[in-house]
Amino acid sequence: MAERSQKEVWKITPWLMLLLLLCNFALMAFDARQTNTQQRVIRVWAQTAADFVQSPVTFVGSAITNYFSSISSMRTAQSENDVLKQRVQELEIEVQTNKGLTVENERLKSLLELKANTNYKFLSAQVIGRDTSAWFDTSIIDRGSLDGVKLNMPIVTNGGLVGRVTAVSPLTAQVALITKDKAGLGAVVGTLEVSNANGVVSGSGQKEILEMGYVPGSIEVKIGESVYTNGQDGIYPAGLKLGEVIEVRADSATQPQRIFIQPSAKLSAMQEVAVLLYEPPPRPEFEKTLPNAKKK
Amino acid sequence: MEQVKITAALIVAVLLQWTLRNVAEPLTFIDFPLIIVVYAALRGSSIRALFYATFAGIAVDALSGGLLGANGFSKTLIAFIVSEIVRRVYVDNLLLRIPVIAGACLLNDLVYYGMHRLLGQSPTGQFVPTVAYTLIGTTIAGTIIYLILDRFFAENIRKGKREVFAPRRQTRRRNPIRLGSRR
Known part of the structure; x- marks a missing residue:
C-alpha cells in the first residue's frame, strides 16, 4: 500500500474526524433514549x-x-480485648432476656394470625x-x-x-x-x-x-x-x-x-x-x- | 514500531482507567487515555490519533455510568484540535506540552459535560471541583508520563540528553575573509 503524502493526510483528517464524531453522537443519542437501563x-x-x-x-x-x-x-488489640470481654458478659444476659421475648413474640403472632415476612x-x-x-x-x-x-x-x-x-x-x-x-x-x-x-x-x-x-x-x-x-x-x-x-x-x-x-x-x-x-x-x-x- | 508502542501504551492506559479508581479514589481524576491520545497527536500521527481517541473513549464509556460515546466524541475532537495545533506550531518540547495537555483536559471535560447536558443527562459530580481536580491530576500525570514515554519510546531522542527547551537555531558564522575573496 502506497504511503499517503502529508498533504493527503491533512485533507482526509477533517472528514475522518467528522465521521467519527457522527458515529459517537449516534451512539450517544441511542444510549440516551433509554434512561432506565x-x-x-x-x-x-x-x-x-x-x-x-x-x-x-x-x-x-x-x-x-x-x-x-x-x-x-x-x-489496639489488647485494650479492645478487655472491652470485648466485658461486652460479652453483658450480651449473655441480653440473649437470655431476648430468648424469652422471642417465644412471647411467636405466641402473639400466632394469636394474631400474621403471615411471616x-x-x-x-x-x-x-x-x-x-x-x-x-x-x-x-x-x-x-x-x-x-x-x-x-x-x-x-x-x-x-x-x-x-x-x-x-x-x-x-x-x-x-x-x-x-x-x-x-x-x-x-x-x-x-x-x-x-x-x-x-x-x-x-x-x-x-x-x-x-x-x-x-x-x-x-x-x-x-x-x-x-x-x-x-x-x-x-x-x-x-x-x-x-x-x-x-x-x-x-x-x-x-x-x-x-x-x-x-x-x-x-x-x-x-x-x-x-x-x-x-x-x-x-x-x-x-x-x-x-x-x-x-x-x- | 512507534505505532505498536503507542497502541500498547493506549491499552495500558485504558486498563489503568478501568482499575485504578477501585484502588484509590483520587486516581479517578487522572484521564490516562486522554494523555496517550494527546501524545499520539503531538507525535504528528493525526489519523491514528483520531482512531485511538474513538477507541479509548468508547472503552472508557463502556464501564461508566455516562452516555456511551460521550468520551469518544470529546476525545476525537481533542485529537483533531491538537493535530491541527501541531501542524501549525512547534510543540516538540516538554514545557510547551504542559499547556497543551492542560487545555486538552479542560476542553475534554467541557465537551463531555456539555454533551450530557445537551442529551438530558445530569452527571453526579459537581462541575467546578471535578473540572479543577481533573485538570490538576491529568496535567501533572501527563507531564510525568510524557517524560517516561519520551525516554522509552521515542527513537529520535539521543541517549542521556533530553531537550526540555526548544532547540535554538544556530546561525552559521561566515568567514569575512573568504567572503571577500570569492567572486
Whole structure:
C-alpha cells in the first residue's frame, strides 16, 4: 500500500474526524433514549473483558490493604480485648432476656394470625470496579447473569439500599447508585403502613445526599426520621432502609417541602454488597393498555 | 514500531482507567487515555490519533455510568484540535506540552459535560471541583508520563540528553575573509 503524502493526510483528517464524531453522537443519542437501563452490547463485552483485569487487581489491592490494616490494628488489640470481654458478659444476659421475648413474640403472632415476612434471597458480591469517569458513580460487581443476576435487581448492604443493576454481563454487573439523578424511587418517611409521607427520592446533585419530593405539605417531617422504600416504583420491594432525614426545606406551592436524606449505606466506601434476588410483581393488565404505556 | 508502542501504551492506559479508581479514589481524576491520545497527536500521527481517541473513549464509556460515546466524541475532537495545533506550531518540547495537555483536559471535560447536558443527562459530580481536580491530576500525570514515554519510546531522542527547551537555531558564522575573496 502506497504511503499517503502529508498533504493527503491533512485533507482526509477533517472528514475522518467528522465521521467519527457522527458515529459517537449516534451512539450517544441511542444510549440516551433509554434512561432506565444501560444494557448495551458494547457494555456487556467490555465488562466481560474488564473482569479479567479488575478482579485480580481488586484481589491484590485488598490483600495489601488488609495486611497493613492488620498490622495497625495489632496495637489496639489488647485494650479492645478487655472491652470485648466485658461486652460479652453483658450480651449473655441480653440473649437470655431476648430468648424469652422471642417465644412471647411467636405466641402473639400466632394469636394474631400474621403471615411471616417473606425473606428475599441474597447473593453476596464484591465490588471489583468503580466508574471510569469522575463525573459518575456506578460500580461493577463480580456477579453476573451466570449467577442469576438480572436487570433492575436491588443492591443492598447491611446499612441499607445502595442501588440497582443497570447492565448485566455473564460475569459482572453494573450498579447505578441511588444518588444518580435519574434514579427516582418511591419512599416513605417513618414507619411503613403507618405513615402517609409518601414521596419520590432521587439524587440531589451532591455526593451522598438524596432528595425527597412530592411529600404533602400537611405532613410534618422531622429531622432524624428514617426513610424506607414503599414498593410503589415497581423496582424495589417495600421496607428497605434508605437513610435518615437531615434537612427539611419549605419550597413552592406545587412542591411544599424538599427533604434531604443522608443514605444509611456508605456508598463511596462499599466493598461487599448483596444482590437482592427480587423480581417485581408483573404489572396489571390495565396498566399495559394505557395510552402512554411503553410498547415493546 | 512507534505505532505498536503507542497502541500498547493506549491499552495500558485504558486498563489503568478501568482499575485504578477501585484502588484509590483520587486516581479517578487522572484521564490516562486522554494523555496517550494527546501524545499520539503531538507525535504528528493525526489519523491514528483520531482512531485511538474513538477507541479509548468508547472503552472508557463502556464501564461508566455516562452516555456511551460521550468520551469518544470529546476525545476525537481533542485529537483533531491538537493535530491541527501541531501542524501549525512547534510543540516538540516538554514545557510547551504542559499547556497543551492542560487545555486538552479542560476542553475534554467541557465537551463531555456539555454533551450530557445537551442529551438530558445530569452527571453526579459537581462541575467546578471535578473540572479543577481533573485538570490538576491529568496535567501533572501527563507531564510525568510524557517524560517516561519520551525516554522509552521515542527513537529520535539521543541517549542521556533530553531537550526540555526548544532547540535554538544556530546561525552559521561566515568567514569575512573568504567572503571577500570569492567572486
